[in-house]
Amino acid sequence: MLFQEQIKMVKQAAPELAATTNEQRNAALAAVRTALQQHQEEIFEANRQDMEQAEADGVSGPVRKRLKFDEGKLRDVMAGISDLTGMEDPLFQTQFARELDEGLVLKRVTCPIGVIGVIFEARPDALVQISALCIKSGNCAILKGGSEALRTNRTLFDIIHRAVINAGLPADCMMQLEARSEINELLECHDSVDLLIPRGSNAFVQYIMNHTKIPVMGHADGICHIYVDKEADLAKAVPIIVDAKTQYVSACNTVETILIHEDVREQLLPMLKAALDAKQVELRGTKEIAAVVDCVPATEMDDRTEYLDYILSAKTVKSVEEAIVHINRFGSHHTDCIITENPQTAEHFMNLVDSAGVYQNCSTRFADGYRYGFGAEVGISTGKLHARGPVGLEGLVSYKYKLYGSGQIVADYASGEKQFHFKNLYKRCIKNA
Numbered sequence: 001m002l003f004q005e006q007i008k009m010v011k012q013a014a015p016e017l018a019a020t021t022n023e024q025r026n027a028a029l030a031a032v033r034t035a036l037q038q039h040q041e042e043i044f045e046a047n048r049q050d051m052e053q054a055e056a057d058g059v060s061g062p063v064r065k066r067l068k069f070d071e072g073k074l075r076d077v078m079a080g081i082s083d084l085t086g087m088e089d090p091l092f093q094t095q096f097a098r099e100l101d102e103g104l105v106l107k108r109v110t111c112p113i114g115v116i117g118v119i120f121e122a123r124p125d126a127l128v129q130i131s132a133l134c135i136k137s138g139n140c141a142i143l144k145g146g147s148e149a150l151r152t153n154r155t156l157f158d159i160i161h162r163a164v165i166n167a168g169l170p171a172d173c174m175m176q177l178e179a180r181s182e183i184n185e186l187l188e189c190h191d192s193v194d195l196l197i198p199r200g201s202n203a204f205v206q207y208i209m210n211h212t213k214i215p216v217m218g219h220a221d222g223i224c225h226i227y228v229d230k231e232a233d234l235a236k237a238v239p240i241i242v243d244a245k246t247q248y249v250s251a252c253n254t255v256e257t258i259l260i261h262e263d264v265r266e267q268l269l270p271m272l273k274a275a276l277d278a279k280q281v282e283l284r285g286t287k288e289i290a291a292v293v294d295c296v297p298a299t300e301m302d303d304r305t306e307y308l309d310y311i312l313s314a315k316t317v318k319s320v321e322e323a324i325v326h327i328n329r330f331g332s333h334h335t336d337c338i339i340t341e342n343p344q345t346a347e348h349f350m351n352l353v354d355s356a357g358v359y360q361n362c363s364t365r366f367a368d369g370y371r372y373g374f375g376a377e378v379g380i381s382t383g384k385l386h387a388r389g390p391v392g393l394e395g396l397v398s399y400k401y402k403l404y405g406s407g408q409i410v411a412d413y414a415s416g417e418k419q420f421h422f423k424n425l426y427k428r429c430i431k432n433a
Contacts, residue, residue, distance in 0.1 A: 003185045004192075006175060010140045011115050011192040013172040018112045018138045020169065022089035028135050028167035033081045035163040036128070036156075040074055043159070046151040047124065054122075054148050062250030062308055067148050069124040076370075077128040084136045084375035090393040091138050097426040101418065103406035105425070110397045112138035114194035117186055118378055119208065121200050122146030127153050129369075129376035131160050131174065136375070137396040140170075142186065142193065144177040154178070187212035197391070199379050202306070217381050217391070221306045221332035222252030224364045227323040227349065229340035230263040236361055237268060237339045238275050241312075243363040244337070246279045250308045252380060253335050253357075253367035257303065259323045262288070262316045269293045269314075276312065284313040303330040320345055324352045331355060333382040335367040356382050356389040 036043070047069040054064050093110045100106055116139045120126045127145055134141035145153040157176040165171050177186065186193065190213040198208040202221045209216045226244060228237050244255035260268060265288065273293040276283055284302050285295035295314070302313040303326075317323045320338070327336050335357035338349040350358040357367045367390060369377025374392025381387050387395030412418040 003182065004189065007115075007142070007186070007189045007192045009172040010142060010175050013170040014112070014114045014140045016170045017140055017173045018091070018114075020138060022091070024168060025089075025135055025138065026085045028164045028169050029081050029085050029132060031163040031167040032128075032132065032135070032160050033078050033085075035159050036074065036078060039155075039159050040071075043069060043074070043124075043152065043155050044071075046155040047149075050149055050151045057148075059148055060309075063122055063148065065248075066250050067122045067124070067146075067152075069149075069152055073125045077125050077132075077376075080129055080370055080376040081132050083370075083373075084132055084393075087136070087375060087393065090136070090397045094426060095399060096424065099423040099425055100403075100420050101408065101413075102421070104408050105404045107402045107404070108399050109402055110399050113396060113398050115140045115142065115192060116195045116197065116378070116396065117142040117144070117189075117193050117214070118197045119144045119183060119186075119199065120146065120379075122148035124149045124152040124156055126199070127156050128160070130378050131157075133376050133378055133393060133396060134174075135164060135169070137393050139396055140173045140175075142175045142177065144183060144186070147180065150178060183208075184211070187214065190214045197379050217383060217387060217395075218379050222254065222308075222334045222380075223257070223304070223306050223330065223332040224253055224255045224334055224367075225257045225259060225323075225327045225331055225336045226255050226364065227259040227317070227320070227327070227336070227338045228261060228264060228268060229320060229338055229342065229345055229349075230261040231342040231345065232261075232264060232268075232339040233341055233361075234264065234268050234271065238271050240337070240339060240361065240363050241272060242275050242279060242281075244365055245276070245281055245312050246310065247363065247365050249310055251365065252306075253364050254308065255337075255364050256305065256307055256311075256313065257330070258312060258314045259317050259326060260289075260314060261320075261323075262318055265289075265316050266292055279310070281310045281312055284311060286315045288316045289314045306332070320349055324349060328352075328354050334380065335359065335364045337362065337364050356380065 095108045097107045118130050161174050193214050196214045196216045197218050198205045269292040283295040284298040286298050298313050333355045336353050336355045337359040338346055340346050346360040369390035369392045372390050377390040377392050380390050
């Protein structure tokens with residue numbers, strides 16, 4: 001079957017999936033969870049083959065770490081599916097109702113986006129998370145994973161696809177792409193695909209944005225910062241920085257640059273250097289940093305670099321304002337943190353730093369849909385339209401306006417024969433993401 005025809009079949013399945021009940025979609029999620037557990041040995045064997053191939057091909061250590069899908073990863077994705085099942089239905093929620101005139105009532109009701117194409121890196125667990133979120137939110141999914149995870153992704157997709165079909169969801173509600181050439185074909189399907197979410201390098205995301213008419217949501221870089229204020233508790237600062245750098249070094253919410261107030265530089269750096277050395281992290285610093293501890297000389301490029309490796313750059317600043325200016329200039333508007341015991345300074349920083357996530361006294365690694373209680377995420381958006389930060393269920397729904405009348409026509413209101421009498425009947429906020 002031609003590629004374009006397959007995509008059109010997914011588009012045709014979208015209204016059918018959108019009309020399913022929460023009970024139907026939850027039953028499909030439960031079936032997926034059961035199927036993953038029953039077929040775990042198949043998944044692990046496929047992943048073992050991918051890992052061996054990656055090592056033979058010289059794939060870097062951080063990428064191989066993302067690629068690994070073991071008992072722990074399976075346990076995590078299954079827990080995420082269970083969390084999603086327990087969440088409120090994101091669809092058919094009335095956000096507000098307004099009487100425009102007697103017998104003329106307007107409602108705004110949540111609905112799926114439609115067909116979402118997600119292109120993601122070599123992380124098989126991402127395929128499970130994205131599939132589960134799309135099922136729960138009633139969106140059809142077109143999935144393209146990294147080539148390093150070809151066998152694992154193929155096995156996972158087949159298991160999930162069979163499970164949702166057997167649970168009664170439309171057969172064409174999911175589609176998997178494997179060939180890199182299919183990405184360019186996907187970018188041309190603006191009549192059938194409603195949203196693209198690319199997850200990868202800056203160059204790759206920019207390529208997607210520049211070569212399609214389809215709306216794109218996501219982020220290109222994860223250049224995250226931690227600013228250690230002059231009123232920081234340094235006993236908190238060291239473990240926070242080490243966790244943000246090393247807990248999962250290849251993640252987009254890993255810290256890449258630390259900014260240190262000059263008043264605490266000489267006290268903090270020896271402690272921090274010892275902790276980083278223990279984790280084999282290379283410290284790159286300016287001459288002010290090098291005056292206190294041994295480090296690799298930093299260059300201007302270090303301010304703009306997402307390492308995704310055991311490398312951390314550091315520089316000193318004279319004030320919180322200087323830190324804010326640096327972050328807004330060189331950061332990627334992803335996640336940035338201040339370490340301080342002064343609540344006014346923290347609030348000033350969090351108000352002025354223009355990022356999707358702004359933290360006080362905690363690791364940037366908390367920027368994650370699962371850790372936010374979203375069940376999972378399809379990615380992190382650094383844009384400001386529609387969705388921002390970790391994108392969970394709320395970011396995968398839109399809304400439509402429903403107007404209920406009883407014979408009204410606009411001409412009566414245009415002539416003045418009738419008047420609008422706006423009256424809010426109901427307004428609510430969706431509790432779950």
